[in-house]
Amino acid sequence: MKLPNYEDERKRTNEEVKFIYLDDEFNNDALKNKKYFLKTYGCQMNVHDSEELRAHLENLGAVETDDLDESDIVILNTCAIRENAHDKVFGYLGRCKHIKEQRDLIICLCGCMAQEESVTTEIREKYPYVDIVFGTHNIHELPKLILNHQKKQDIEVYSIEGNVYENIPYKRDSKISAWVNIMYGCDKFCTYCIVPYTRGKQRSRKSIDIIDEVNDLVKCGYQEITLLGQNVNAYGKDLDNEVSFAKLLELVAKTGIKRLRFVTSHPWDFTDEMIDVISKYDNIMPYIHLPLQSGSSKILKLMGRRYTKEEYLDLYKKMKEKISDVAITTDIIVGFPNESDEDFSETLDVVKKCEFDSAYTFIYSPRIGTPAAKMKDSVSLETKEKRLQELNKLINHYSNIKNKEYLNKTVKVLITGISDKDNNKVCGYTETMKLVNVDAPKDTIGKIIDVKITDTKSFSMDGEIV
Numbered sequence: 001m002k003l004p005n006y007e008d009e010r011k012r013t014n015e016e017v018k019f020i021y022l023d024d025e026f027n028n029d030a031l032k033n034k035k036y037f038l039k040t041y042g043c044q045m046n047v048h049d050s051e052e053l054r055a056h057l058e059n060l061g062a063v064e065t066d067d068l069d070e071s072d073i074v075i076l077n078t079c080a081i082r083e084n085a086h087d088k089v090f091g092y093l094g095r096c097k098h099i100k101e102q103r104d105l106i107i108c109l110c111g112c113m114a115q116e117e118s119v120t121t122e123i124r125e126k127y128p129y130v131d132i133v134f135g136t137h138n139i140h141e142l143p144k145l146i147l148n149h150q151k152k153q154d155i156e157v158y159s160i161e162g163n164v165y166e167n168i169p170y171k172r173d174s175k176i177s178a179w180v181n182i183m184y185g186c187d188k189f190c191t192y193c194i195v196p197y198t199r200g201k202q203r204s205r206k207s208i209d210i211i212d213e214v215n216d217l218v219k220c221g222y223q224e225i226t227l228l229g230q231n232v233n234a235y236g237k238d239l240d241n242e243v244s245f246a247k248l249l250e251l252v253a254k255t256g257i258k259r260l261r262f263v264t265s266h267p268w269d270f271t272d273e274m275i276d277v278i279s280k281y282d283n284i285m286p287y288i289h290l291p292l293q294s295g296s297s298k299i300l301k302l303m304g305r306r307y308t309k310e311e312y313l314d315l316y317k318k319m320k321e322k323i324s325d326v327a328i329t330t331d332i333i334v335g336f337p338n339e340s341d342e343d344f345s346e347t348l349d350v351v352k353k354c355e356f357d358s359a360y361t362f363i364y365s366p367r368i369g370t371p372a373a374k375m376k377d378s379v380s381l382e383t384k385e386k387r388l389q390e391l392n393k394l395i396n397h398y399s400n401i402k403n404k405e406y407l408n409k410t411v412k413v414l415i416t417g418i419s420d421k422d423n424n425k426v427c428g429y430t431e432t433m434k435l436v437n438v439d440a441p442k443d444t445i446g447k448i449i450d451v452k453i454t455d456t457k458s459f460s461m462d463g464e465i466v
């Protein structure tokens, strides 16, 4: 049994990261006729990790089911960013328990929540029916953990992350767009964020391995690649003799992939060189997600974000000037401890100045183990909720305006599937990451087509093939 602890997760050692190339050891029929049910919570990183979980299980012959009641193995791939994500997972475990009381079922819990000391303690004390708990650093051990599982609870969560694994198998959700991890972990330690603990220290992959993966995806016909990391533009800083993120972007752009994107960037690591590369290559999409978090320099300092309101605005301006037709989205937290009315007004001021294309907005949620969770907070929940409403109103106002600018224009859309809104339509994304429901035949799926925008809303647009 290995249990996580916050103390070790916070540590950053100088120990050299090893690059371990996995072999095909677990490719047999050991789980033939077994069905697995996989539920994923949280960010793109978790969605991509679930693609790895699927591959491990299917390499052992298991098949996926979307019906919990007929599954033999349940995996909850969890998120630790907000309190309500915890509540949802523990609620779901109750459902699994009920099924397990009637028949055999292996219940596994993994992802960021599994890396939390408080969660593993709770699982050991109150959820003995959870069979296997593993963390973000040993996803590749899932086959071994399942095949060796006896009746008693196994908790195998490493606090120290260690290595970078290569040759990871993935069963990708899409045959059109693919995620490619370029780094793991984060060393920024923003005071509200649990990621540096749950995902460990920053470990970049070697650019040569990233380019190999991208080349394979291009050969397989993928149209779009999104480079993935908690803080992508810090790429390479942890390795000697490795290229910068700007250079990596350029190398990936040169593979000939039709569309290249990346998430998530930190304003502090965004260099002029990156802006130049993005503006130079047509296949690097003019879309940047640039988390603001707060418009108040005082709150940004308390958050440990390493930039001021003015520096963010300068960067924003530079991007708008140099990258033609760039769309910029953001994340904003309201109600960080002791955010005053003036601080909140500063946030509204930045939103008004930037006119973001859209934003993910949240009420601050304290995470045990982080410095911000220890800060005293005098702001009531009622005030925080009111601020969130006011902010959302403003964000939606600008989203509407931005989308309206597309009306009657013809734009390139990568068609990714059937529209959720109307089964007779297809849907896809513009270069600037706007969702469009398109009147076009189904054989356009997987292609980039010209679409004339006929109607716009806050969160999507309608269009027809030209």
Ligand code: SF4
Pocket (backbone or CB within 6 Å): 186, 187, 188, 189, 190, 193, 194, 195, 196, 230, 231, 266
């Ligand atoms: S940069 Fe992002 S992932 Fe890293 S600590 Fe800050 S908020 Fe968390």
